[in-house]
Amino acid sequence: MSKAFGFVAYGGPERQEFLDRPVPVPGPGQLLIAVHAAGVNPADWKVRQGLFGTAQPTPRVLGLEAAGVVQVLGEGVTGLVVGDPVFGPTPGGAFAEHTLLESDxxxxxxxxxxxxQAATLPVAAATAYDAVEQLALTPGQVLLVLGVAGGVGSAAAQIAVARGVKVLGTASDQSREYVASLGATQIAYGEGVAGRVKAAAPGGVDGILDLIGGDDVRSAAAALRPGGRLVSTVDPVAAVELGGAFVKRRNSGEVLTALAALVANGGLDPHVSETFTxxxxxxxxxxVESGHARGKCVVEIR
Known part of the structure; x- marks a missing residue:
């Protein structure tokens, strides 16, 4: 049996408990890994609450991203061997002693x-990477990140800075030093944000990465230069209304390889703030559910 942590019915934290389940068996194209670490994301509690739907049967194991060591290769898997250290998004729940990854x-x-560090990359950082790629800004151009101090925003700022892009980001005044550590310039949230962006970038911005949506992105869009690009991860309706687009996720090993290389060379700090057994x-x-965690929380299994 394999120990795991999940929920037995959709709802609040009282639905969470430890589960004993058989060790998963990898299907074609899958990997069974012994999990060493799992990233924790706001999406985890939203899954438990049923905010993404309740069609999946319970009990369900929590956790969307994992890193560990390959134990068994499913049919058709090439390029990896038993014992390889790997990471990726998981369809089978990451808060567990064993889980499955899709090899692709x-x-x-x-x-x-x-x-x-690797376990923090498949969800927030990969979303950030895809969004920055979609914006396709060049060195010297200016990017405004709405909600820069969160998981996606922190990664996006660093990825853009590594490409020579100047980054402005909306965040609370309490996050000013943290935002500066990302290589970005903090712009205070709230009424008048467009004016503050204009003061920081008098010629406007070349791109906006929206991680908030609603009135915030509509207000900030006034700072976008003609021909500038807008990508949202949260509000497809507003993005289209403003002439932008919703983020296109690739969910590929190629993106994860690029992110891991950035971490290895110091271009991306995952900001692991706290680890839990x-x-x-x-x-x-x-x-994470409290909304007060800065950086990434990680569950370490081994």
């Missing part, structure tokens, strides 16, 4: 990257 969506963990998975969930 997985990547190897480089020597200079820890399992904890599997026995403390409920605490990890609570830390």
């Amino acid at each position: 969506n997985a990547a190897q963990v480089p020597d200079d990257v820890s399992f904890a 599997l026995d403390r998975a409920a605490e990890a969930m609570a830390a």
Whole structure:
């Protein structure tokens, strides 16, 4: 049997508990891994709440991203061997001693990257990478990130800076130093944000990455130069209304390989702020669900 942490019915934290389940068997194109670390995301508690739908049967194991060591290769898997360190998004739940990865969506963990760091990349950082690629800004251009201090925003800022892009980001004044550590310039949230962006970038911005939606993105769009690009991860309706687009996710091992290389060379700090053992998975969930966690929380299984 394999120990896991999940939920037995859709709802609040009271639905969470430890589960014993058979060790998963990989199907064609899948990998069975012994999980070493799992990233914790706001999407985890939203899945438990049923905010993404309740069609999937319960009990369900929590966790959307994992890093570990290959134990068994499914039929048709090539390029990997048993014992390889890998990471990726998981369809089978990451808060567990064992889980499955799709080999096409997985990547190897480089020597200079820890399992904890790798486990933070498949969800927020991969979304950020795809969004920055979609914006296609060039060195010297200016990017405005709405909500830069969150998981996606923190990664996007660093990825853009590594490409020579100047980054402005909306965040609270309490996050000013943190935003500066990302290589970005903090712009205070709230009424008048367009004016503050204009003061920081008098000629306007070349791209906007929207991680907030609603009135915030509509207000900020006034700072976009003619011909500028807007990509949203949260509000497809507003994005289209403003002449932009919703983020196109690739979910590919190629993206994860690029992200791991950035971590290895110092271009991307995943900002692992706190780690929890599997026995403390409920605490990890609570830390993220509170909305006060800065950086990434990680559950370490081994």
